[in-house]
Amino acid sequence: MPPSVLSKTNFLYGLQCHKYLWTLLHEPHSVPPPDAAMQFVFDQGHQVGDLAKQMFPGGLDVPTHDFNTNIRVTRENLGGSRPLFEAGILAGNIFCRLDVLSPAGEGSWDIIEVKSATSVKDVNILDVAFQKFCCESAGLKIRNCKLAYINNKYIRYGEINPQQLFTVEDVSARVAEASGGLAEQVEEVLAVMSQQQCPEVGIGPHCAEPYECPLQPVCWAFLPENSIFELYFAGKKRFELYENGILHMKDLPESYALNGKQQIQVNCVASGEAFVNKDSIRSFLDSLLYPVYYLDFETFSTAIPLFEGTHPYQQIPFQFSLHVALNNDEGAIQFSYLAEGREDPRPKLAAELKQLLGESGSIVAYYAPFEKQVLAELAAALPEYQEWVDGLQGRIVDLLKPFSSFHYYHPSQKGSASLKKVLPALTGISYEGLAINDGKLAGVAFMAATYGNASEEERRKIRQDLEIYCGQDTGGMVEIIKKLFAMAG
Ligand code: SF4
Numbered sequence: 001m002p003p004s005v006l007s008k009t010n011f012l013y014g015l016q017c018h019k020y021l022w023t024l025l026h027e028p029h030s031v032p033p034p035d036a037a038m039q040f041v042f043d044q045g046h047q048v049g050d051l052a053k054q055m056f057p058g059g060l061d062v063p064t065h066d067f068n069t070n071i072r073v074t075r076e077n078l079g080g081s082r083p084l085f086e087a088g089i090l091a092g093n094i095f096c097r098l099d100v101l102s103p104a105g106e107g108s109w110d111i112i113e114v115k116s117a118t119s120v121k122d123v124n125i126l127d128v129a130f131q132k133f134c135c136e137s138a139g140l141k142i143r144n145c146k147l148a149y150i151n152n153k154y155i156r157y158g159e160i161n162p163q164q165l166f167t168v169e170d171v172s173a174r175v176a177e178a179s180g181g182l183a184e185q186v187e188e189v190l191a192v193m194s195q196q197q198c199p200e201v202g203i204g205p206h207c208a209e210p211y212e213c214p215l216q217p218v219c220w221a222f223l224p225e226n227s228i229f230e231l232y233f234a235g236k237k238r239f240e241l242y243e244n245g246i247l248h249m250k251d252l253p254e255s256y257a258l259n260g261k262q263q264i265q266v267n268c269v270a271s272g273e274a275f276v277n278k279d280s281i282r283s284f285l286d287s288l289l290y291p292v293y294y295l296d297f298e299t300f301s302t303a304i305p306l307f308e309g310t311h312p313y314q315q316i317p318f319q320f321s322l323h324v325a326l327n328n329d330e331g332a333i334q335f336s337y338l339a340e341g342r343e344d345p346r347p348k349l350a351a352e353l354k355q356l357l358g359e360s361g362s363i364v365a366y367y368a369p370f371e372k373q374v375l376a377e378l379a380a381a382l383p384e385y386q387e388w389v390d391g392l393q394g395r396i397v398d399l400l401k402p403f404s405s406f407h408y409y410h411p412s413q414k415g416s417a418s419l420k421k422v423l424p425a426l427t428g429i430s431y432e433g434l435a436i437n438d439g440k441l442a443g444v445a446f447m448a449a450t451y452g453n454a455s456e457e458e459r460r461k462i463r464q465d466l467e468i469y470c471g472q473d474t475g476g477m478v479e480i481i482k483k484l485f486a487m488a489g
Helices: 008-016 018-026 036-055 067-077 122-137 172-179 182-193 237-243 260-271 278-286 346-356 368-381 383-393 419-427 439-451 456-488
Strands: 084-091 094-105 108-114 141-150 166-170 292-300 316-325 333-338 363-365 396-398
Touching (some): 008 182, 036 094, 067 084, 084 122, 094 141, 122 182, 292 439, 292 456, 316 456, 333 346, 419 456
Parallel strands (some): 108 141
């Protein structure tokens, strides 16, 4: 595509932030490439797009390998009566490629934009509004605008039924509303594209909305350590403070109403010391019943359900790590399970776990609602485990609680109670340097090793990294509990 032509993706980026679009076009090397988790989202989008085509029988796949061919083949077929997939429309210096352009009679067309999300967002409407503007500028008559997105109530039985997997919503009225002022917005973004200098844009909520901007590490780098953006759950108020020139937590005005947790945080920043509420920690520890089972699941989820009886984006557990401590004085023994093969991993995983989790004793998880939900969904899929799962739910203890309640807080947590921050703060054990260091990445890596085309060597490495990562989550919980016992005296 010629650099002077504005695509719909760049239009949306430009609306979000002039600086981001300019950098993307003029200094693309400064924009980090998408990570594996983001790439997985893109790949899912393509799979969903391909599936949506089945709703339009007889459609023509317009070639996309070459910009000019895409436009030419589209033009050659605009007189016909076949739906067009990936039709390319160039109108002056704006261009869009449409997921589906469907003939609607009397020479008019319907635009159908396919999304892998489960709801319609404002940015999707703007996306379609740009397509309509582009098509109409090129002389096409547009009748209706629709969004086809994932119906999260769909349950897979047998082959995927695209008519049921997708919700197709007519968004013509919303698109018409969003189209007011669109021509001016297009002009504005085109002007940004041709600027010689990078536009000056300050940081703000737009850095994460509607898309997480990949330039954040650069644009936000000027902030000092312990900036007001680390203030626990301060939300939009942080930007108000920032606009008023307050960057550091130590500069918060007296008049600023901190809640109890934020006050602890600010005090810890000032003293450089950890805050410890021994009594609350003690009562948390008293609630533990030995043997204690430290449990962590890893899951993956896909827009198009892979297995019978599952719904879009259902969390499918494929791995667990379990550390078992018979008492507080001795070490814990680790057990683990990592699914092999491409079949539904849940039956074997449930059977393994059932063998290992005894009849009594606390089951400790970090952010327990997740483990509870995974177990509940296991029972829903495998009713023979229902009674067992019912018996487990009351034994589950959330290790997040003492930290989200600020019974313990260390300034190096930077306003976060996540395991990834708490573990290093308490024990010095870090996730830095691990090849897999978060749950999303774990799911994506497992998918690549199991359903992708990873080589045998890559597959082995991924599985090894998964064992290390999941093992650190449960081993880390063991270490945290030891520290809490030491602290509580
Ligand atoms: S981080 Fe924010 S200010 Fe910087 S380019 Fe991205 S959106 Fe713009």
